Amino acid sequence: GESVGLHLPTLSVQEGDNSIINCAYSNSASDYFIWYKQESGKGPQFIIDIRSNMDKRQGQRVTVLLNKTVKHLSLQIAATQPGDSAVYFCAERVTAAGNKLTFGGGTRVLVKP
Amino acid sequence: ETGVTQSPTHLIKTRGQQVTLRCSSQSGHNTVSWYQQALGQGPQFIFQYYREEENGRGNFPPRFSGLQFPNYSSELNVNALELDDSALYLCASSLNGGQVYYFGEGSWLTVV
Numbered sequence: 309g310e311s312v313g314l315h316l317p318t319l320s321v322q323e324g325d326n327s328i329i330n331c332a333y334s335n336s337a338s339d340y341f342i343w344y345k346q347e348s349g350k351g352p353q354f355i356i357d358i359r360s361n362m363d364k365r366q367g368q369r370v371t372v373l374l375n376k377t378v379k380h381l382s383l384q385i386a387a388t389q390p391g392d393s394a395v396y397f398c399a400e401r402v403t404a405a406g407n408k409l410t411f412g413g414g415t416r417v418l419v420k421p
Numbered sequence: 422e423t424g425v426t427q428s429p430t431h432l433i434k435t436r437g438q439q440v441t442l443r444c445s446s447q448s449g450h451n452t453v454s455w456y457q458q459a460l461g462q463g464p465q466f467i468f469q470y471y472r473e474e475e476n477g478r479g480n481f482p483p484r485f486s487g488l489q490f491p492n493y494s495s496e497l498n499v500n501a502l503e504l505d506d507s508a509l510y511l512c513a514s515s516l517n518g519g520q521v522y523y524f525g526e527g528s529w530l531t532v533v
Contacts, residue, residue, distance in 0.1 A: 340520055350526035351423070351511055352464065397463050401520070404502065405475040407454065411463030 318416045327385040329415050331398035334379060338400040342409065343372060343383045346393045348392075355383070355396075383415075393419045424448060425514050425525035433531045434502050440495040444512030449453075451473045453495040454512040454522060464511055470495055499530075506515060507532045 321327045333341075339360040342351040344352035356367045358374050358381075365372050371384040380397050395416050434440050446453050447530035452471045456464035466479035468524035484500040493514075499506055509529050513522035 336422035342521070344524075349526075351425075351526045353423070354521055354523060399463075407469050407471075408477055408479060409450070409454075409456075409464075410466070411456075413463050414461075420494060 317413070318418065319324050319416045320420060323388060323390060323419050323421050324364045325388055327383075327388045328390065328415055329383045329385075329417065331381040331383075331396075331412055332379060332399050333398075333402065334417045335402060336376075336379065337402045337404065337411075338360075339403050340401040341372070341374060341381050342399045342401075343370075344399060345392075346397065346414070352397060353420060374378045388417075388419050391421065393417055409410050423523035423525065425512060427510075427512050427525040429530045433533060436502055436504060436532055437466050437528065438502050438503060440530060441513055442499075442510050442512075442530070444450055444495045444497070444514075444525060446493045446512075446514030448494070450466065450514035450516050450522075450523075451487055451493050452517060453493065454513045454516045455495070455497045456513065456524075456526070457481070457508040459470050460508070460512055467497070470510075476505075498512045502532045504532050506530060 342357040343355040346352045358365045358372045369386045373382045395414040397414045400409045426445045428443045449489045454469040455467040458464040469477040473495045486498045489495045509527040511527045515522045
């Protein structure tokens with residue numbers, strides 16, 4: 309069945325350092341992946357996405373890497389800032405199965421000053 | 422700001438009651454999805470509406486129902502509320518069921 313999970317529930321990072329958030333997925337049919345950031349009391353905010361025909365995509369201070377061989381997804385945040393403190397979710401979509409996103413359980417990132 | 426607005430932001434209901442949550446999608450977006458997010462967990466897909474028709478449903482019982490209106494706004498209705506229905510209910514909109522979904526801030530429902 310479909311499942312998306314994260315390796316680390318909490319990640320503490322020093323301000324200015326790079327952060328790496330990992331995510332494992334089990335459905336090889338997944339063809340689209342998204343990272344969302346959720347701050348306390350708010351809805352998920354889109355960060356970056358990647359299709360399964362790519363292995364890397366870069367945005368502003370963020371990079372998503374996709375390793376289909378081991379079904380692994382990661383989000384790298386460069387020069388982590390206090391405003392990056394939040395819970396990060398990866399989500400997958402299997403286009404052939406419809407439009408639903410399957411979310412993992414989330415990783416909390418705490419940025420220390 | 423995603424342009425997706427939800428109401429009410431917080432509400433408390435008694436077990437057995439019914440609740441209606443509302444969502445206005447981002448301008449031009451004709452697809453609306455609803456998710457339930459329990460505390461400390463990731464969002465779970467409830468269902469999706471595209472041009473006023475339900476076109477996908479997650480593993481939720483029939484007492485969870487919805488509507489989409491001609492202006493693409495949407496409602497989530499939950500009947501016979503149970504304590505486990507206490508959660509954050511999120512609405513997300515997209516264009517033509519496209520890849521990127523933009524979420525609203527959610528409606529916090531507490532069932533007592």
